[in-house]
Amino acid sequence: MNPKKLGTLGEQYAAQYLQCKHYRILKMNFNCKYGEIDIIAENKGIIIFVEVKTRKSTNYGRGMEAVNYVKQQKIRKVALYYLKENPGYFDGIRFDVIDIMLNNNNKFEIEHIENAF
Amino acid sequence: MLAQTKSCSIYGLESFLVDVEVDISNGLPSFDIVGLPDTAVRESRERVRSAIKNQEFDFPIKRITLNLAPADIRKEGPHFDLPIAIGILAATDQLPQEALKGYAIIGELSLDGRVRPVNGVLAMSIEAKQQGLKGIIVPIENVEEASVVSGIEAVGVTSLKEAALYFKGEHKAERRNDILHKNRNNEDEIKFEGDFSEVKGQENLKRCLEIAAAGQHNLIMTGPPGSGKTMIARRIPTILPSMTFEESLETTKIYSIAGLISDHSGLIRTRPFRSPHHTITPSGMVGGGRIPKPGEITLAHNGVLFLDELPEFPREILELLRQPLEDGKITIARAHATVSFPSKFMMVASMNPCPCGFYNSPFHQCSCTMRQIHKYRGKISGPLLDRMDMNLEVAPVKFSELEGPSTTDSATIRKRVEAARQLQLERYKNSNVYWNSQLTPAMINKYCRLDKNGKVLLKQAFNRMKLSARAYNKILKVSRTIADLEEKDLIKEYHVAEALQYHGREEDQIVN
Numbered sequence: 341m342n343p344k345k346l347g348t349l350g351e352q353y354a355a356q357y358l359q360c361k362h363y364r365i366l367k368m369n370f371n372c373k374y375g376e377i378d379i380i381a382e383n384k385g386i387i388i389f390v391e392v393k394t395r396k397s398t399n400y401g402r403g404m405e406a407v408n409y410v411k412q413q414k415i416r417k418v419a420l421y422y423l424k425e426n427p428g429y430f431d432g433i434r435f436d437v438i439d440i441m442l443n444n445n446n447k448f449e450i451e452h453i454e455n456a457f
Numbered sequence: 458m459l460a461q462t463k464s465c466s467i468y469g470l471e472s473f474l475v476d477v478e479v480d481i482s483n484g485l486p487s488f489d490i491v492g493l494p495d496t497a498v499r500e501s502r503e504r505v506r507s508a509i510k511n512q513e514f515d516f517p518i519k520r521i522t523l524n525l526a527p528a529d530i531r532k533e534g535p536h537f538d539l540p541i542a543i544g545i546l547a548a549t550d551q552l553p554q555e556a557l558k559g560y561a562i563i564g565e566l567s568l569d570g571r572v573r574p575v576n577g578v579l580a581m582s583i584e585a586k587q588q589g590l591k592g593i594i595v596p597i598e599n600v601e602e603a604s605v606v607s608g609i610e611a612v613g614v615t616s617l618k619e620a621a622l623y624f625k626g627e628h629k630a631e632r633r634n635d636i637l638h639k640n641r642n643n644e645d646e647i648k649f650e651g652d653f654s655e656v657k658g659q660e661n662l663k664r665c666l667e668i669a670a671a672g673q674h675n676l677i678m679t680g681p682p683g684s685g686k687t688m689i690a691r692r693i694p695t696i697l698p699s700m701t702f703e704e705s706l707e708t709t710k711i712y713s714i715a716g717l718i719s720d721h722s723g724l725i726r727t728r729p730f731r732s733p734h735h736t737i738t739p740s741g742m743v744g745g746g747r748i749p750k751p752g753e754i755t756l757a758h759n760g761v762l763f764l765d766e767l768p769e770f771p772r773e774i775l776e777l778l779r780q781p782l783e784d785g786k787i788t789i790a791r792a793h794a795t796v797s798f799p800s801k802f803m804m805v806a807s808m809n810p811c812p813c814g815f816y817n818s819p820f821h822q823c824s825c826t827m828r829q830i831h832k833y834r835g836k837i838s839g840p841l842l843d844r845m846d847m848n849l850e851v852a853p854v855k856f857s858e859l860e861g862p863s864t865t866d867s868a869t870i871r872k873r874v875e876a877a878r879q880l881q882l883e884r885y886k887n888s889n890v891y892w893n894s895q896l897t898p899a900m901i902n903k904y905c906r907l908d909k910n911g912k913v914l915l916k917q918a919f920n921r922m923k924l925s926a927r928a929y930n931k932i933l934k935v936s937r938t939i940a941d942l943e944e945k946d947l948i949k950e951y952h953v954a955e956a957l958q959y960h961g962r963e964e965d966q967i968v969n
Contacts, residue, residue: 405518
């Protein structure tokens with residue numbers, strides 16, 4: 341499985357997971373000139389920007405470790421852009437990271453970090 | 458999950474207890490240290506991470522926040538690695554938390570998890586004891602130093618794993634207390650380099666140094682080049698009396714913090730002998746730095762500071778010595794900290810009488826002009842000379858003396874010095890004075906009693922030699938030491954006479 345396919349698979353799985361937790365998916369793969377946000381969701385009036393990281397092994401560390409300062413700043417910028425493009429009422433915003441491990445039995449292990457940064 | 462361990466940090470020469478609080482919570486993986494850590498402490502993140510991983514523990518991929526309390530004092534040094542690592546293991550339940558109670562932990566980690574020796578362990582051990590802790594975990598190389606303090610269990614460890622196993626109760630880390638006590642009992646033989654018997658002739662100078670060593674009197678030697686001033690000065694350590702336990706502790710503490718205990722063994726038992734070169738800077742001499750570190754005068758505490766070729770030292774540096782010579786301590790104030798270092802040392806200085814070195818020499822013609830001589834001697838200020846209890850002219854060695862048999866050896870002299878030292882310790886037991894040279898005027902009246910002839914002689918000398926009040930006191934102090942060397946309570950006429958001889962003439966007979 342190539343990395344791109346793995347990423348898409350992970351994002352879809354994460355979206356399902358969020359829906360199970362009664363999150364409303366507003367947008368998948370929001371693109372703009374500043375970059376991309378994997379999932380934008382809403383829950384109890386809070387808009388949540390989710391970065392999904394999918395990995396098959398921890399040889400290069402866990403996925404969530406890759407969400408460093410630069411990546412965080414990027415997501416912040418895109419989020420700001422999104423809010424400007426889609427005006428509307430909201431109680432607050434939040435940034436989450438979802439870390440997905442695809443283990444040897446082709447099963448997903450999911451870890452959801454709320455309010456990650 | 459929260460965990461807390463204890464460690465120590467150094468401020469000046471004192472140590473203080475530091476709480477290392479580790480909080481591990483969910484969130485993006487990060488590792489932050491707060492509580493005024495300096496660079497070495499901040500860098501411990503990387504060492505701790507690798508060490509934990511390489512000792513087959515799990516490093517949590519979570520949000521780790523570390524606090525070093527009290528948060529208002531700057532923490533320096535790499536010795537926080539081990540307490541931080543242990544704290545993280547405890548916070549992730551890889552170690553039982555309760556076991557950590559009552560222990561201070563000190564040690565630097567290498568990337569593979571071995572524990573490396575650190576500085577200042579003695580001071581930390583003393584502090585841990587005072588704070589009522591029951592044990593202190595230190596690197597194995599430092600364990601002898603730590604176990605000098607009685608009443609606290611010093612545990613030496615070689616690796617992070619060993620420390621962890623100790624807290625799990627599965628491993629008896631090596632305790633050196635017993636071995637040390639054995640060593641302490643047969644420590645009598647201390648090896649010195651050189652011996653007084655190697656110095657031919659110069660009996661007068663040797664006698665003078667014996668007196669100086671017995672009473673810790675400051676001494677200045679003036680003489681032509683090659684007359685043995687430096688040679689004999691380098692042998693001073695061989696005749697110095699041994700240190701008391703308290704003195705040993707003080708000196709070891711200083712050397713431990715300065716990182717100068719080379720083999721990381723226990724107490725230092727020989728008195729320090731420091732001979733800084735005259736290119737030394739002011740902060741090198743009295744101590745300094747952004748966070749003050751001890752200088753040469755503090756390293757010479759309880760020992761000897763030897764300044765060879767005194768006039769070559771910049772005047773600025775010589776003047777710095779005045780206050781420490783008087784007070785026995787130096788207070789260094791810097792933006793980040795103000796600390797006091799002890800500096801009770803015996804100052805031994807040597808100099809030539811003039812730039813060419815042969816002024817007043819019976820064998821050589823001096824080639825200096827009067828102006829040059831004045832300028833040379835003017836480099837040493839009156840107030841500094843005033844603080845020298847003994848001022849001695851050294852004559853060149855004669856051929857017959859060079860050929861002659863060797864004389865008294867250091868061991869014999871040391872025995873006499875030791876006896877005189879014991880007398881002083883006994884006499885000044887309940888005061889804060891330890892040596893004759895430290896006597897205050899009131900104490901001089903009390904302890905330096907003269908016999909009738911002695912009084913007469915001193916009165917005559919006072920008038921004839923036009924002595925100052927300070928010179929009078931100096932002579933009495935030196936006579937006291939001379940009498941002590943003979944174990945006499947009353948100071949006799951010939952004791953005073955000898956002391957007068959070492960007084961040196963005022964303004965050293967420069968004939969215009």
